[in-house]
Structure formats: C-alpha cells, structure tokens
Amino acid sequence: MLATIGLQHYLILSALIFSLGVLCMATKRNAIGILIGVELVLNSANINLVGFSKYQTGKGDGQIFAVFVILLAAAEAALAIAIFMNFYNNVRTIDVDRGDELRG
C-alpha cells in the first residue's frame, strides 16, 4: 500500500542524492567526476527547496530559488571546466591528486 507522497519522501530522496554526491566527490580522482558530484549535491538541495516550497510555505519562492541554483550551477560548471582546461594544460592530466603543489 503506497502511502501518499509527503515531504519526508522528498527529504529522503534529497538526503540520498546528497550522500551520493558527497561520496562521489570524496572518491573520484577525475575532475569531471568531482564536478558531477558537486552537481548532485546542488540538485539534492534543489529537491529540498522544492519540497519545502510545496509542503511548508505553499508559495513559489522555493521553486524560484531552485531556478537560481540551477543557473548558478551552470555558471559554476562553466568556470570549473575552464579551470580544468588550464589544469590540463599545466599537468597534462585532470587527476586532481596531481594538483597538490600548494599543500601545507
């Protein structure tokens, strides 16, 4: 018997995607993989925003925030990829473990 989909379902999905995103960022050595992890984390937050918007405030403000986040994520992805390009130009790889020249 499937219960009605409530807020907690959104939150559980969001938590799962967030965890997967963090796990992705923590384990991948490929820069693109890390970027994908970041996108997952951002979108899990989006799901949260949309969920709260629907069940708590009842207005569209959360959804508008989600649209902003998508926008910023796009810009951030563009920046990140530009950084990767330069990184590749310098070290001929996009393995982020190679970029530890500034370690303490």
Next chain:
Amino acid sequence: MNHQFEICLALGVVVPLISFAILVFFGANPPFGKPRAAYLAFAAIATSCVLSSYVLINWYGLSVAERTELTENAFRYHWADFGNISIDVGVKLDSLTVIMYFMVTFIASCIHAFSIGYMSGHSDEVGGKCKYHRFFAYFGLFSFSMLGLVISSSLLFLFIFWELVGLCSYLLIGFYFHEKYASDAGMKAFITNRVGDFGFIVGLALVVLYTGTFDLDAAAASFAEQYHTGTGIFAESISLFGWHVSGMTLATLMGIGLFCGAMGKSAQFPLHVWLPDAMAGPTPVSALIHAATMVAAGVYLVARVFRLLTPDAQMFIAVIGCITLTITALIAIVQTDIKKILAYSTLSQLGYMVFGMGVGAWTAALFHLMTHAFFKAMLFLGSGQVIEGCHHEKNIMKMGGLSRKMPWTGRTFLVGVLAIAGFGIPWLHIGDIKFGLGGFFSKDEILAVAYERAFNMGGDGHGESHESGGTHGENEDHAAPVHGDGHAMANVAEGVQLASADTNASALLAAQSAMASSESGDAHHAEHGRADKMKIAGTLPSLPKWMFWLPIFIAYVTPFYMMRCYWLTFRGTPRDHHVHDHAHEIPWMWVPLVILAVGTLVCSYMLFRPMIADAGGVATHAAGIVAIDGEAHSWEDTSGQVMLTVTHGSGMDNPHNALALIVGFSWLIGMGLAWLIYRNGPALAGRIKDSVPGLALVHHALEQKLYFDHVYNYALVGGTKAFGKLMGAADGVLDFVVDAVAYLFRGIGVFAGRQLDMGVEKRDIGLVDNIANFLAWITYMTGTGLRRPQNGRIRTYVLLTAGAAGIALLFVLFWPHSSDAAEVLSATAQP
C-alpha cells in the same frame, strides 16, 4: 577718475621684480649668462625710468588743483581687516612720490649701466659662487623694494618694503660673502638696522593704537584732530615704571619711535657705525644703496611722518642730525680709503638732511636729498672707476695724478666735489639767475632755517603764543607759515600758487602776502609779514645756538675733506708708481658718470627763479615739493600749531645777508685750505700733525672713528657674549639635571635588564626571553598542526567538510535545549 599715474608707477615697481624673479632662477645659464643677465636688469629699470619720466612730465603738466584732486582720489584697494583697522593698498600719489620715484629710477638706471662693465671684473670669484647674475638679481629686488617704499600709501607697506630694502642691503654688502669682512659687514648692517626697526615698530604700534589706521594721510589727520581737541593720545595719562607719562610725552615718544627706524636706515648717531663698514660691498652697491637711495629712505620716512611729530620729537631729530653731521665729517678728514671718505661724507650729508627735518626745513631737507643723491652716486661711481682702474687699490695715499690717466672720471669727480662743497657765489646774479650748484642752495636753505630758529625767535612770547596756537579759529592771528628756505625762491612762487588754489588756508594767504611784499620791496607789507612771523615763532622752541654753529662749522669742513680726497687722488704727483702705471680709464664706463654730472648741474639750475615762476619745467619742482603738496604745512593748518615758521624773502637778498656772509664762501675757504695743505701730497699734513701739540692725539682718535666701534664691541658685542656665557652656564645646570634623570633611568633599565633578562652572551635565558620563546613555540606548534590537513587532496577536503557537516548536524539534533531547527525538523517529520 583717471588712474593712469598710479598704474604707471605700480607697473614700474613690478618690472624690476619680474627681472629679479627671472634672473634668480634662470640667470646663471643661457639664454642669460654673463653679459645678458645685466642687460635684462638694465632693461627692467630703464622701463621703470621711462614710466616715471612719463608720470613726471604729465604730473607737472597739471595744475595744482588737478594734482590735489588726483592725490585725494588715488585708488585704494581694500586688502584686509584686522579688527577695526582696515588695511588698504594704494599708491601715495603726490609730488614727493613722483619726484623721488624719478630720482630713484634715474640714478638706478645709471648705476645699472655702470655695473654692467664694473661687475664683469668683480664677479665669478670663489669658483664662480659670486655670480654675475646674482648681483643683478639683487639689484632688481632692491629696485622693486625701494620703489615700493616710495609709493606706499600705508605705513604698514612702507614698513614691509623698508625691511625688504634692508634685506637687499644685507645681501649686497655681503656679496663677496667668502671674505669674512664682507659677511661681517652685512651682519653688522642688518643687526644695527634691527635696533632701529625695533623703535620703528613701537612707533608704528602707537600710531595704529591711537589713530586706528595705517594710512599716512588718515593717521596724520586723526593725529591733528586729536591734538586739536585734546583727545586720543593727548588725553592719555599713564604711569610707566613709576614714571608719569603725559599724552604729549607719549606723542613725542611715538615720533621718536618712528624716527628710530630712520636712525637705523639713514645711519644716524648712535647707529651710524654700519654704513662705513657697508663699503665692503661692490662699489655700485655703495653708490645706489648706501649713498643715493636706501640710506635716504630714513629721511624720506621722516618727511612722510612729519605730521606725526611733536615739537619735542623734532628737536630730538635735530639734535641727532646735528651730532651725526659733526662727528662723521670730522672722522672723514683722516680717512685714507677713498670709499670710506665718501661713506663718512654721506653720513655727514644725511646728518644735514635729518637736521633739516628736525628744524622744520622740510623742503630744504628733501631738496638736499635729491641733490645729494645725484652727486654722491656720481662720486661713488667715480671711486669705483678709480678702484677698478687701479686694480682694487683703495688707499688715496698711494694714488695721485690720476686725472691724466682717467680724465673723464677726474672731471666728473671734481663736479661732485664742487657740488658737495656747496660751490656757488652769493649775491651774484644775472637777472634772476643765480650761480651755484645744488649743494650750495640746499645746504644754505637748511642753515637758513636753523638760523631763524636760533636767532629770530622771541622767547618771551612763548607761552602766550602757544595758548593762542592751541585755540581753534584763530588762524588769522598767527598765520604766516612758510616753508623753509633761504635761497629757494621756489617756495615763494609755489606758495603763491598753492595759496591761490587753496582758499581755506588763510595761513598761506598771509604767507603769500608776506612773501609778495618782501619780493616787491614794499616796506610796510614786509613789516607786516615780519610781525606775523615773530608771533608764530613763539610756538616752537628756539634752537640752541650750538645747533646752528656746528653745521656752519661743518660747512667749512666738508669742502676741506672732499678737496683733500680729490687732490690726493687725481692731482699732484703720483706717489705709487706701480699703481699709477697700471691706472687706466675703462672705456665707456664714464658715460653714466657724465650723465649724472649733467644731472648734478641741472639739479642746481632747478632753483632758477624764472623756471620756478613759470612752473613749466620738470626741474623746477624739485624744490617746490613741499609747497605743492602741503605735506609740511598741514600741521599748522589743522592744529593751529606752526611747525615751519621761517619767512625768507628773495633768498640771499633779504634776511640772509648775514648767513651768506657766514657760510657763502665756505666752499672756497675749505677747498683752498685743503689745497694749501695737500697740494704737494700728504707730507705737509703729517708735519702739521706732529708739530702742533695734541693734534696727533685728536688725529688718532678720529682715525679710530672716535672709538664707537670699540665701545660697541666691548659694551654690546662683549656684553652679548658675556650674557651668552651666562646663559650657557645656566644651560649647563639644566643639562646636568636632565642628564641626571637620564642616568637614573638608564640605571633602572640596566638593573631590571639584569634581573629579567640575562642577555644573549650569558647563555642564560631570563623571564622576558622565556615568555617570548613560549609564544613563539605556541605559534610554531599551531602552525605545524594546522599544516597537516592542508595536503592538497580534494577528497580529504571533501571528507573533512562532510565530517564537519555531519558533526554540525548531530550537534543540532541532539544538543539539549536544541535550536528551532531541530523542532522544525521533528515537526515536519510527523506532520
């Protein structure tokens, strides 16, 4: 209103300043450099001279009434307000300004021209430090300051320019600053002037305090009003150090204070010591600044503030002038340095001017200033020519016979000697033309006034006349003021003009009638004028007899020492063949001399009666300054007290037969005596000195300049040094205290250092070091610890961030009294 005269005069002041500004910054290098810097300076002063000629010619083209109107309506720029005192900038436009301005620019132009040649041999010393252009830059600054002084309408600006000419004098005396005597002389001049200027400032402060204005005319008007009504300064009664000072005394002190400035600048006793030393400067400087213009500024100042002087202050001035002219003329007799002789003769002539001012011979003193400026500038340039031609030899004992080597210099020098000696022939005249050089007339005018003051003043009527003098509205009774002047009929003629222009001055009308009557020989009217004069005479204290006889005596001494100087330098046989063989006249440098000589000759002709009566020529008015502008008679106009009392008819014809007899041939006797003694060189003079008992002693005293320098050196310089030593000792005590405190704290520091900190070399770490090291250790450990996580791996950072977030979440969820967030979370969990 037409302001063209003021604009021209102001422009003429600024042009030399521009020349100074250009030369002082860019004068050393091309496009200026050695000869061209001088051309620029000359062009500047020549421009001023042309402007002043334009003003002079047009000024005397106007009628007296028009001139008066221009003077009264002169432009004033409101500059600033100090409390109630408003300070205006403007040109004092009157005949004195115009004629003085012309005199300064004309003589300065001649001397600039002379300096072009002279300085080319006297600069570029000490590795080129005494730069040629620097000299001309200073000359420009001096011309600017001197002309500014002449045109200033306010005492404040007069004072500012006064100080500026003092500065220029200092700079130019010390032009050869690498020589100790020159820099010392500069400092001596500057410091001596400071003494006088202190009095000037005190006088200035009193003027402003009681009249509330710096403006010359307004101050004089206010002062006369105060005298008349017995208010202001005359109502003052103060007690100073237990000494009661009445208002009249205070007014006298004010006048003496102002005169102190003149004492410094015009080098009057006892501040005369700087002028002979000032000859350390280049000779053109001596000619321009220390003979013709700047030193005359003191006399000019007295002339300008004449209306602020009480009879007592005038008497003080006369005494100072009398002392100065006597002692300096005596010292001049024994000097052997050609420039020193001229310097002492300048002092003596300045003494005459100041004496003339003091006895009330306003016109005569200024006339003497003008004539003296011409011939003394010429004499100095002549001496410069001699010094240059003889390779810097200044001792006249080594000269002789130079007139063959430098004929033009000799001729012009002789003209100067005759002028200063007062060459002229009394009683001789062709029609109205009388024979004599400027010095003859100007000196006799001064002496004539002194004569009247000393002999023709009734002492008995003093009190009575004074009473009436102080009363308003009785001008008719005691009115016959006439401006000084024995032989100068200038004033007669001008007085007539003025009287017709100024109907208010009943006094002047009376004077006119007296003059006219004596002129026409009408016995009755002459008697009338005489009676009037006697009545007025009572208001002024009569002059002590010695103050008449001393200047008379010096009138015989002056030709003597000038002839001695001329003869030993230019005539006779050469005494030093080395000097004589090398002597030469520098081509073209005698041209300014000749121009000045012509000026000297013309100056005397200024007095010729027809020219004055016609009031047409430029020259005539030099003598008539006073009468035209009423500078000198305003006191009696406004206050009822008569300052100038002497009525002279037609010069030597009338009451001056006696004077002409006494002093008319002094030039002949003085010069003749000098010729008798010195015609064969100085040997005879030496024999006379040794043979007459006591004369050697006097000679020695005069050679030592009457010990003024010694006394000042011991009393003032020595006193200052002793005071300095005393202060030095006091300073030592203070130093001891300060040092003791410093030692104390140093001791405490060392002790504390020992206890707390053993220092590095002892290898024993103290408290301070331990604290510092501990702090450093903490910092180091913190840094090392924090360094670990910064390993540059993104995964580590992500894990750390996630871990931190997880911890934060746990904290939010399970902390007792948790935040709203936990409640919201739990609330949403169970909707």
